[in-house]
Amino acid sequence: MADTYNTLTLTLDGGDVTIKLRPDLAxxxxxxxxxxxxxxxxxxVVFHRVIPGFMAQGGDPTGTGMHGSDKPNLKQEFSKxxxxxxxxxxxxxxDPNSANSQFFICFDDARFLDGQYTVWGEVTNGMELIDALPKGEPxxxxxxxxxARAE
Known part of the structure; x- marks a missing residue:
């Protein structure tokens, strides 16, 4: 396994979403x-929580939003x-040190989250596919x- 990764590709039903990874931040x-x-x-794995104007959340293998991977939780790496x-x-x-496998992608500005959640990447291509995800909780x-694959 490589020590550094630059890109995460999420293949959705409609195509690929390219995410620039930010190891400099987290x-x-x-x-x-x-x-x-x-x-x-x-x-x-599904996007189990998709709130218009806010974010799309996924990463729980059960699709309920209550679970993560079997790996230990991560310590926060908050940034500006x-x-x-x-x-x-x-x-x-x-608990700020409870991140595990679930993540979210912002649809719009959510500056009230700044410094409280660990930013690890940014969508560089395919944001329209995230915008088109079915909305709801769930x-x-x-x-x-x-x-999903990282390179």
């Missing part, structure tokens, strides 16, 4: 996302990077990640 979170992606963990359209950040519980027929 090296351990990028490593985790890349590791899970290349192990096939995210393949077939703003939560704006296309930013990818880790979901967590009220969506009636949720969009899913067909395949």
């Amino acid at each position: 090296p351990e979170h990028v490593k985790r996302i890349a590791e899970l992606a290349n192990e096939g963990f995210y393949d077939g 990077e703003p939560h704006v359209r296309g930013v990818c950040s880790m979901a967590r519980t009220n 969506p009636r027929e949720p969009g899913k990640i067909v395949k």
Whole structure:
């Protein structure tokens, strides 16, 4: 496995979403996302929480939003990077050190999250596919990640 990853590709039903990984901001979170992606963990996983004007959240293998991977939770790597359209950040519980496998992609500015959630990437291509995900908590027929791979 490579030590550094620059890109995460999420293949959705409509095409590919390209995410620039930001190990400069969150090296351990990028490593985790890349590791899970290349192990096939995210393949077939749905976006279980999609709130218009806010964000799309996925990464729970059960699709309920209550679970993560079997790997230990990560310590926060908060930064000053703003939560704006296309930013990818880790979901967590009220414990700032509880990020595991769930993540979200911002539809719009969500600056109230700045400094409280770990930013690990940004969508550089395919944001229209994220915009088109079925909405809801959970969506009636949720969009899913067909395949995820990091390079």
